[in-house]
Amino acid sequence: MHPDLTLLGCEALHQAYQAGLTDPLAVTRAHLERIAQRDPHLHAFIHVCGPLAMQQAQASAQRWAQKTPLGLLDGVVVALKDNIDVQGMACTAGTAAFAHRMPGQHAQVYQRLAQAGAVLLGKLNMHEAALGATTDNPFYGRCINPLREGHTPGGSSGGSAAAVADHLCVGALGTDTMGSVRIPAAYCGVYGFITSHGRLAMDGIVPLSPSLDAVGPLARSGADLAVLAACLLGTQLTSAPQASVWQGLRIGLLPQVAEVDLAPAVQHAWQALQQQLALRGAVFQTLHWPEWQPANHRVHALLMSEWEGAAYWQGALGPELAGLSPGLQKMLRYGANLSPDKRLRSQQAIARLRASAPQAFAGVDVLLLPTTPHTSFAHTEAAPVSQADLACLANLLGAPALSFPCPSGGLPVSCQMLAPPGQDERLLALARALDTMWAA
Numbered sequence: 001m002h003p004d005l006t007l008l009g010c011e012a013l014h015q016a017y018q019a020g021l022t023d024p025l026a027v028t029r030a031h032l033e034r035i036a037q038r039d040p041h042l043h044a045f046i047h048v049c050g051p052l053a054m055q056q057a058q059a060s061a062q063r064w065a066q067k068t069p070l071g072l073l074d075g076v077v078v079a080l081k082d083n084i085d086v087q088g089m090a091c092t093a094g095t096a097a098f099a100h101r102m103p104g105q106h107a108q109v110y111q112r113l114a115q116a117g118a119v120l121l122g123k124l125n126m127h128e129a130a131l132g133a134t135t136d137n138p139f140y141g142r143c144i145n146p147l148r149e150g151h152t153p154g155g156s157s158g159g160s161a162a163a164v165a166d167h168l169c170v171g172a173l174g175t176d177t178m179g180s181v182r183i184p185a186a187y188c189g190v191y192g193f194i195t196s197h198g199r200l201a202m203d204g205i206v207p208l209s210p211s212l213d214a215v216g217p218l219a220r221s222g223a224d225l226a227v228l229a230a231c232l233l234g235t236q237l238t239s240a241p242q243a244s245v246w247q248g249l250r251i252g253l254l255p256q257v258a259e260v261d262l263a264p265a266v267q268h269a270w271q272a273l274q275q276q277l278a279l280r281g282a283v284f285q286t287l288h289w290p291e292w293q294p295a296n297h298r299v300h301a302l303l304m305s306e307w308e309g310a311a312y313w314q315g316a317l318g319p320e321l322a323g324l325s326p327g328l329q330k331m332l333r334y335g336a337n338l339s340p341d342k343r344l345r346s347q348q349a350i351a352r353l354r355a356s357a358p359q360a361f362a363g364v365d366v367l368l369l370p371t372t373p374h375t376s377f378a379h380t381e382a383a384p385v386s387q388a389d390l391a392c393l394a395n396l397l398g399a400p401a402l403s404f405p406c407p408s409g410g411l412p413v414s415c416q417m418l419a420p421p422g423q424d425e426r427l428l429a430l431a432r433a434l435d436t437m438w439a440a
Contacts, residue, residue, distance in 0.1 A: 005030040006167040009224045010076050013170070017064045017075055024064065024075030028057035028119050031077045035121065035168050043141030044153075044163040046082045046092060048122040053077070056119045063117065072227050074117030079169040081160050082123035083130055084215075085204035086110055093206040094126040094156070096139045097316075097323025107204025109173060109215055109232055116231045121169050125159030128328050130175060130208040131309055132156055133183055134383055138325045142379055145188055148411055151376045152383075154184035157218070161188035164218045171219040171228045175205060177212045178301050179371070179391025182403035182416055185218050187376035189405045189412030191225040191431060192218045196421045197398030200232060209308040211350070212301060212395040222404065222431035235425055237432075245433045247281035251417075252364035254287055256294050260389045263374040269406035269413040270370050276437055277368075285364055291356045294389040300346040301392045306335025307343060350396055357397045357421060365426065367418040369393070371403040375411035393418065400424040404434050 002008060005027045008016065016022045032050050039045050060075040069075070080086065083093040085103035092098045106114065114120070125143045127135045135143040135158025143158045145151040146166035153162040157174025161184030164172050174181040176194045185192030194216035207213055217228035230237050253274075262270065274284065310332040313321055321329045360367065373386050394401035394416075400423065403416040419426045 006034050009170060009219070009221055010072055010227045011223060013076055014072050017069065024057040024060040024119060025054065027075065028053050028077055028121070031121060031169060038166055038168060041144065042146060042162055042166060043125055043137075043143045044159040044166065044168060045079070046094075046123050046125050046140045046159070047090065049089060049120060053119050053121050060117050060119060070115070070117035073113065073231055075119060076117075076170050077119045077121050078113060078228075079121045079124050079160070079163055079172045080110060081126050081157050081172070081174045083126060083175060083206040084110055084173055086120065086123070089123065091123070091206065092140070093130065094128045094137055094140060095324055098206070099139075103204065105204065108201045109205070112232055112234070113173075124157075124163055124172060127156035127158065127180075128325055129309065129313065130156040130177060130180060130206070131305060131328060131331060133180065133387055134379065135159060135184070136379055145376050147189060148376060150378050150380070151411075152187065152379050154187035154376065156180040157184045160218050161185050161190055161192070164188070164190050164220055171217050171224055173215065173217055175208075176214045176216060176395065177208045177305055178298070178388040178395055181214075181216050181218060182371050182391050182401060182414070183387060185403045186371040186405075186414030187412065190218050190220050191222055191405070192216065192403040193225050193229050193427065193431065194394060194401050195229070195233065195424050196400045197395070199400070199422070199424060207308075207312050209305040211304055211308060214395060222434040226428040226431045229424070229428055233424060238429065242429070243280070243433055243436065245429050246277060249277075249282045249366070250364040251277065251282050251284050252287045252361070252367045253284055254289060254292065254367060254369060256292055257369050257390065260294050260373045260386055262370060265375060265408050265410060265413050266370050266373060269408050270415060273406050273415050274368075287360065287364070289356070289360050291353050292360070292393065294393075295386070297349065297353060297396055298386075298389050298392050300349045301388070301396060303335065303338060303342065303346045304350065306331055307338050308335075310336035353396050354398055357399065360397070361420040365419070366430070369416060371414035371416040375413060391416070397421065400427055402427040402431050404431070407438055
C-alpha cells in the first residue's frame with residue numbers, strides 16, 4: 001500500500017480496509033490535512049466539513065471493524081459541487097445571494113452516496129450560478145488548475161475537477177449544462193461522466209437550465225468513475241473490466257468536428273486514440289448527420305441557459321437579482337429579455353436535434369469526439385468561445401457522456417464518448433477498460 005493515503009482510489013482503499021492496513025479515519029484525516037495544505041492556494045473548496053467527515057469516517061471504520069461494509073464506496077472520501085444540497089449545510093451555488101441558504105434535506109444524488117458509506121469532505125467551488133466555464137468566482141476565489149499555475153480548471157464544476165486532480169478527494173460530483181463536468185475534467189486530466197437527461201432526479205440541485213442540466217461524477221480513473229456512477233444509477237458493475245469491450249464496438253465519427261478549430265495537441269491525441277481503438281478491434285463509421293451544427297447549436301444552448309437561468313434566479317431573488325455579480329446579472333437579464341421569436345427558434349432547433357438522436361446513433365454503439373478543442377488556458381486570457389462546441393452535444397441530445405484523458409506532452413487533452421440516451425451502463429464498461437488503454 002502506498003504510504004500517501006491520498007493517492008489511493010476506490011478499489012485500493014477497499015482492499016486496504018479489508019486487509020486492515022488502514023481505516024477510513026486515517027484516510028479522511030490524510031485528505032483533510034492535504035486540503036488544509038493545498039486549498040488556500042487552489043480555492044477548490046467553498047466549505048470543508050471536517051467534523052462531519054470524521055464522524056462519518058468513524059461510522060465507516062466501525063462497519064469495517066465489524067466486517068459489515070456497505071460496499072465499494074464505504075469509507076471513500078468525496079466532495080460535492082456547491083449547488084448540490086446537503087441537509088443543514090449552506091449551499092451557495094457559487095453566489096453571494098445564497099451564502100446562507102440552508103437546505104432542509106439532501107439531494108438524491110448525495111443521499112445515494114451517503115447510503116453507500118461515502119465520507120463527505122465538503123462543498124466545492126464553481127463558476128457563479130454554474131453559468132460559465134472558468135471557475136473564476138468573484139465571491140469564493142479564483143480556482144486554480146493544479147496542473148498549471150495561473151490556469152483555469154474549467155467550469156462550471158472547476159472545483160470538482162481541481163480537487164480530484166490534486167488528490168483532495170477520491171471523487172466528486174458536478175453538474176453539466178453545456179459541458180460543465182466534462183470541460184473541467186478535460187482541463188485537469190481526469191475522468192468525467194454525465195447521465196442521460198432525466199435518468200437521475202435533479203431534486204436538491206440548484207438548476208441552471210432544466211432542459212439541459214445533467215449531473216455526474218469526476219474521478220482519477222475509469223474504475224473509480226464507474227463505481228461512483230453505478231452508485232448514483234443504482235446499477236451493478238460486472239465483476240471485472242473486459243478488454244474485449246472494444247472488439248467489434250461500432251464507433252461513429254462526426255465530420256462536423258472538422259468545423260471546430262482543434263489545437264494541435266488535441267488533433268494529435270484525437271487521431272492517436274482512433275488508432276488505439278482500431279488496434280483493439282473497434283470499427284469506425286463516418287456518419288452523415290447534417291442536423292448538428294456545432295457553433296450554432298452551442299449558441300442555442302447558451303441562450304436557453306440564460307433564459308431558463310433567469311427564470312430560476314428572478315424567481316428566487318426577485319427582478320433585481322441582488323447578491324449576484326454584475327456580469328451574471330447582465331447575462332441573466334439578456335436571457336430574460338429575449339424575444340419570444342428568438343426563444344422559439346432556439347427551442348425548435350434543440351428539439352429537432354434531440355428528435356434526430358436515433359438517426360445519429362443508427363448503426364453505431366457510441367459517438368466519439370474530442371471533449372474540448374483546446375487545453376486549459378490562463379485565467380488572464382479570454383475564454384475561447386468554442387470551448388463548449390463539442391461538449392454541449394450530449395446535453396442537447398439528452399445523452400450520457402464519458403470524457404477521459406488522452407496522452408499528451410503538455411497540458412491534459414481529453415476525448416469523449418456519447419451513448420444513446422438511456423444506455424448509461426454501456427459507457428461505464430468502457431470507462432473501466434480505458435484505464436489500460438495506453439498501458440505498455
